[in-house]
Amino acid sequence: MNPKDRSRYEARAAVLKSMAHPTRLYIVEALSGGERNVRELTDRIGADISTVSKHLSVLRNAGIIRDEKRGAQVFYSLVVPCVLNFFSCVETVLDERAREQAGWVR
């Protein structure tokens, strides 16, 4: 793989990697219903607020979400809604895998 291709795939992988964590996936889905502030997300997730804040910055740096400060609060929202389409395909993968294991027909 030449350097140009390599960096292209690295950039793509970085985007997927930013979503490849249970908490961050949860955040993405939560934001599909509209913007949320850090406190709301933290309450739902049930982890330390500093942990959630770091997950949010991972997603923001990847360009998946953006932040808007209003007063003392910071509201996050989805920048690229098409990432929500990933969910159905991921479910397909999981279903397919379950079927494989159950049937063992191959």
Add this chain to the structure above:
Amino acid sequence: MNPKDRSRYEARAAVLKSMAHPTRLYIVEALSGGERNVRELTDRIGADISTVSKHLSVLRNAGIIRDEKRGAQVFYSLVVPCVLNFFSCVETVLDERAREQAGWVR
């Protein structure tokens, strides 16, 4: 987040994680053109064959690809083609990010 939701998001994240690596993304795209054996993939990627083999097993365990042994060779192919749809959305993310940085309009 309750345990049930948590494990659901963990399963989903595991699927994304299996693709969140430049080499593995490259493999997925390479397999969109049909099955390939380990040697072919290794030649294109330019890493140690044992490294490629391990990447392949990550994707196989996730249920994204499957292997079929024919003679001494092992051919890999895509199980769930919908993952190819991820690429266009990922490009959208990258484009959006590039635009942000260029324009600085916010």
Add this chain to the structure above:
DNA sequence: CCTGTATTTGGCTATTCTACCAAATCGCCA
């Protein structure tokens, strides 16, 4: 200006990844 609330940042540890080399397996065929 001082306090309280909201969020981010720094620091640290435990865990997980990744890549390579070496060694083990697997299937074919001389």
Add this chain to the structure above:
DNA sequence: TGGCGATTTGGTAGAATAGCCAAATACAGG
């Protein structure tokens, strides 16, 4: 059966992650 090409597996060092706590920063009001 012995050797060969193809692929996987075991081992390991180094890099990257994730989570928590403590401390820093940012804002709104009083």
